[in-house]
Amino acid sequence: MRQNCLFTADQTERERKKREIFLPEKGQLSEIRTTKREMGRAPCCDKTSVKKGPWSPEEDAKLKEFINKHGTGGNWIALPHKAGLKRCGKSCRLRWLNYLRPNIKHGEFSEDEDRIIYSLYASIGSRWSIIAGQLPGRTDNDIKNYWNTKLRKKLLAMLPSFQKKPSFHQSIPLQSSPLSDHHKYSDNFLNTSSFYNNSNFMNVSNSLLTTTGSSIVHDHMNVTDLFVPPPSNPLTGMISNNNYYPGFQGDQSMNKECYYPEVKERMLMFGGGGELSTTCSSSDGGGSCMSQISYNKYDHHRIKQEDQFSLQWFGDQRHAFMTDHNYVDQKPKGYFKNHVNPLHINLEEVKQLTVINNNSSSSVNISSYLMNDDDENKTTHILTDGCYMMIDGSN
């Protein structure tokens, strides 16, 4: 699995300087590639002679014609030269995958697609290529943009009540936000560290949809508090701190031990050697590549924190979230309904899960009110109800 890109400004700067040093002159790429063996990374192409920026219809036509005739040849770097394009190979690849290849679907996303994106984001985070693999005709870039510009706002519309009461862990520094700066700064709520460090907001939402009957969570708790351990550890009496979860609070090594083996085990049990394999619509020219991510217990240091939290939710539609934080019946036994490994959940299963949620008499249909962005008060109200139902443990 890819690691989250958590590079310091220093590292980025070093990389930039490395590249600057080796910016090729026209026609010197091969020579520079030789140099690279001694001194570092080579640029993927001769950046001084490639065109950047929007593609013209002529360039599109050239690329399309070439690929239709010859295919990609398995070498994007060489392709632009062969096709007579003054473009970087990566640029060609992107243009083809995101715009020119057949069966690309542009335009409005359907509510079904929205639901799938919500669900998958909740389960696997920002693995856009994997999400795209479940939405035929959509590209990872499209979905990423759609999420950042629209879907996220729909969620924001239902969240304002969360920030009324600051959570005690809000002072935790922001480790890594999936948002660009101008997004971060324009969304006050999302800019709170607790949001990103301690929850995946779909986790919040989906967890709120279910009732557990648990009375352990008290009604004075803020929703965001649900994503941190209780202040006092019932087993040790210690005040919980950020070592509670591996990777918590900017721990990029991801190897701090969890205080509770059961909890740790449950965070990792999604692996068990299991793998997620899915068709990846945007990963090759024909939309047929296989993307794989694997979580197993030997690889757990590399599981992103956001995944750990989100995976909890997928573990069990009704109980995972609550029990994780309340030390109630933490045995993995029977944790997955029908032995479903969440990482094997496909599109149909995601839909089924949504249906399960929707049909449950004691749950609230998130999809229905996520669409309700024209009525923020109503949305908030519904959410509050859902929250109350769960927190109060009413039946």
Added chain:
DNA sequence: AAGCCTACCAACCGCCGGCCT
């Protein structure tokens, strides 16, 4: 009409992992 602001999205950047030599 002009200037500013915001939203959108195509494209780029830079890193990682896997394949190949």
Added chain:
DNA sequence: CAGGCCGGCGGTTGGTAGGCT
């Protein structure tokens, strides 16, 4: 086995259209 090359991916940027003042 080591190291280079390339494709793939997620994060980010920047241009532009449209709305607002």
